[in-house]
Amino acid sequence: MTMTSHLTPTQDAVELHGLRKVHGTGGRQVTALDGVSLGFPRGTFTAIMGPSGSGKSTLLQCAAGLEQPSEGKIILAGVDIGRQNEKQRTELRRKHIGFVFQAFNLVESLTAAQNVELPSRFAGRKVSREQVEQALASVGLAERAGHRPSELSGGQQQRVALARALVTRPDVLFADEPTGALDTVTSREVLRMMRMLVDQEGQTTLMVTHDPVAAAHADVVVFLKDGQIADRIPLDRRAGVNNAAAVATHMAGLEA
Numbered sequence: 001m002t003m004t005s006h007l008t009p010t011q012d013a014v015e016l017h018g019l020r021k022v023h024g025t026g027g028r029q030v031t032a033l034d035g036v037s038l039g040f041p042r043g044t045f046t047a048i049m050g051p052s053g054s055g056k057s058t059l060l061q062c063a064a065g066l067e068q069p070s071e072g073k074i075i076l077a078g079v080d081i082g083r084q085n086e087k088q089r090t091e092l093r094r095k096h097i098g099f100v101f102q103a104f105n106l107v108e109s110l111t112a113a114q115n116v117e118l119p120s121r122f123a124g125r126k127v128s129r130e131q132v133e134q135a136l137a138s139v140g141l142a143e144r145a146g147h148r149p150s151e152l153s154g155g156q157q158q159r160v161a162l163a164r165a166l167v168t169r170p171d172v173l174f175a176d177e178p179t180g181a182l183d184t185v186t187s188r189e190v191l192r193m194m195r196m197l198v199d200q201e202g203q204t205t206l207m208v209t210h211d212p213v214a215a216a217h218a219d220v221v222v223f224l225k226d227g228q229i230a231d232r233i234p235l236d237r238r239a240g241v242n243n244a245a246a247v248a249t250h251m252a253g254l255e256a
């Protein structure tokens with residue numbers, strides 16, 4: 001079991017300590033995470049890559065408090081979530097976490113602004129009209145607040161989902177294949193927006209992706225293999241497109 005520590009405790013928005021996750025029981029057990037210790041520093045953008053089945057989604061789900069690890073500890077926004085009951089964890093997620101997924105999950109009959117507001121309203125937390133406007137403006141969609149999803153491009157719809165995730169100003173944004181359903185051009189639009197949110201608003205972001213070009217927008221790429229950290233490479237932002245090539249080469253090495 002690899003126990004290499006990548007923690008920088010004083011600055012991390014999320015800390016994972018010796019995380020293990022075993023799915024299933026009896027003879028059908030699968031070890032999805034096998035001793036992962038990793039920190040995600042505040043205000044940085046981390047991409048998580050790795051071959052299919054390497055544990056990326058499990059890591060994201062555990063780090064976000066959606067799945068319970070079999071062993072290990074998760075500190076989110078300074079709180080040890082293993083010590084919390086389900087209700088406290090739900091509250092912690094609502095307060096401190098935003099999510100975007102491959103599917104935009106927007107309600108077709110509602111406007112962009114109403115979609116941004118809806119989850120907070122469900123959670124019993126009122127967000128003001130200004131907060132909604134600000135969230136849409138932060139993803140460059142101030143002019144589209146009154147439009148329904150069908151009147152927006154795929155990239156714009158994902159940016160609405162991004163605004164919805166960010167309207168409560170979460171400590172950490174979790175993104176699981178956020179550009180998986182988008183074409184190359186609209187992917188870039190969403191990734192540039194995510195990068196800008198990190199640079200301008202200090203939005204801590206954690207993204208699972210298969211796409212080296214998407215990962216190249218991050219500050220650090222963590223590579224998983226067989227539930228363990230195979231590598232962690234910091235990217236030099238000045239290297240631009242060369243980063244995507246370096247990430248792709250690294251991935252190919254892991255898949256070989």
Ligand SMILES: Nc1ncnc2c1ncn2[C@@H]1O[C@H](COP(=O)(O)OP(=O)(O)OP(=O)(O)O)[C@@H](O)[C@H]1O
Pocket residue numbers: 023024030031032050051052053054055056057058059
């Ligand atoms: N609910 C579950 N029950 C049983 N096994 C599971 C469950 N969820 C995940 N696994 C297994 O755990 C391992 C890691 O899965 P995970 O989805 O985290 O990998 P991944 O790297 O995100 O894969 P992909 O890139 O294909 O989405 C895989 O072997 C998977 O089959």
